[in-house]
Amino acid sequence: MMIKVIISGFKGRMGSTAVDMVNNDPELELAALIDPYTTEKEVDGIPVFNDKADVLGVAADVWVDFTIPDVAYANTKFAIEHNICPVVGTTGFTEAQISELIDLSQSKKIGGLIAPNFAIGAILVMEFAQKAAQYFPDVEIIELHHDKKKDAPSGTAVKTAELIKETRTYKKQGAADEVETLPGARGAEFDGMRIHSVRLPGLVAHQEVIFGANGEGLTLRHDSYDRVSFMGGVNLGIKKVVNLDTLVYGLEHLL
Numbered sequence: 001m002m003i004k005v006i007i008s009g010f011k012g013r014m015g016s017t018a019v020d021m022v023n024n025d026p027e028l029e030l031a032a033l034i035d036p037y038t039t040e041k042e043v044d045g046i047p048v049f050n051d052k053a054d055v056l057g058v059a060a061d062v063w064v065d066f067t068i069p070d071v072a073y074a075n076t077k078f079a080i081e082h083n084i085c086p087v088v089g090t091t092g093f094t095e096a097q098i099s100e101l102i103d104l105s106q107s108k109k110i111g112g113l114i115a116p117n118f119a120i121g122a123i124l125v126m127e128f129a130q131k132a133a134q135y136f137p138d139v140e141i142i143e144l145h146h147d148k149k150k151d152a153p154s155g156t157a158v159k160t161a162e163l164i165k166e167t168r169t170y171k172k173q174g175a176a177d178e179v180e181t182l183p184g185a186r187g188a189e190f191d192g193m194r195i196h197s198v199r200l201p202g203l204v205a206h207q208e209v210i211f212g213a214n215g216e217g218l219t220l221r222h223d224s225y226d227r228v229s230f231m232g233g234v235n236l237g238i239k240k241v242v243n244l245d246t247l248v249y250g251l252e253h254l255l
């Protein structure tokens with residue numbers, strides 16, 4: 001069965017890469033493209049809309065979303081309400097939003113995926129970090145991204161910290177009497193861990209999870225050098241969600 005895909009945010013860095021991925025897979029077909037500002041009415045015969053409500057006349061199975069946080073939350077809700085399975089890469093969802101969307105998907109029996117990172121290497125780093133944190137409770141996360149990124153910390157860093165929290169014995173890190181002589185010097189705090197965000201031109205998406213203990217250290221690092229690194233995960237997500245009856249948070253649930 002051909003899977004019909006809507007891509008919201010199709011003119012962006014990730015959305016445009018996803019358009020190429022769908023066009024190169026004979027099992028997938030573009031159903032519609034969404035961007036709020038474009039004046040184009042179609043691209044290569046695919047209808048283009050400015051508003052999500054306009055896609056309702058289009059037959060579609062999956063809604064791929066690479067937009068911005070507030071828009072992505074409303075889009076995901078809209079997709080589920082209209083029986084379209086969301087595959088969402090947009091980051092910045094709150095815990096409350098994710099749990100509300102999971103409940104909604106279950107009440108409608110609609111599959112879906114919210115994945116802060118679609119690259120297999122990034123998923124493995126999260127898994128390894130979760131294991132390492134059982135033995136190394138002292139950990140700092142450094143995420144490094146291109147300087148056009150709107151949200152900080154990255155969704156991947158937040159998800160990594162959430163997974164570490166599940167296995168790490170709580171500890172507030174650093175000296176009890178440490179003082180920031182420049183505010184922000186110690187980064188953001190998540191459950192006693194620190195997360196640092198670097199933004200530089202030339203970078204794509206990178207993350208280090210650094211563990212320290214008496215006389216030893218362990219560093220896990222992942223690099224996305226190209227946005228094509230995310231496309232295997234997006235493709236897998238599209239093909240899996242159509243057979244699910246719940247939304248899941250994290251690509252690891254589908255591997």
Ligand SMILES: NC(=O)C1=CN([C@@H]2O[C@H](COP(=O)(O)OP(=O)(O)OC[C@H]3O[C@@H](n4cnc5c(N)ncnc54)[C@H](OP(=O)(O)O)[C@@H]3O)[C@@H](O)[C@H]2O)C=CC1
Nearest residue numbers: 009011012013014035066067071089090091115116117118
């Ligand atoms: N899960 C993953 O593996 C990955 C996730 N991401 C995440 O994906 C998101 C997008 O990243 P990226 O592609 O780099 O960002 P871009 O800024 O390149 O793309 C976002 C696009 O969404 C458009 N947009 C804004 N509002 C709407 C709307 N209401 N409807 C449809 N489109 C809209 C923007 O238009 P305009 O620019 O005109 O405002 C822009 O074209 C971010 O949240 C990022 O963190 C990124 C990489 C990998």
Ligand SMILES: O=C(O)C1=N[C@H](C(=O)O)C[C@H](O)C1
Nearest residue numbers: 091116117149154155156205
């Ligand atoms: O904005 C990006 O580029 C990326 N965003 C995601 C995030 O916030 O974790 C995934 C990846 O790191 C690239």
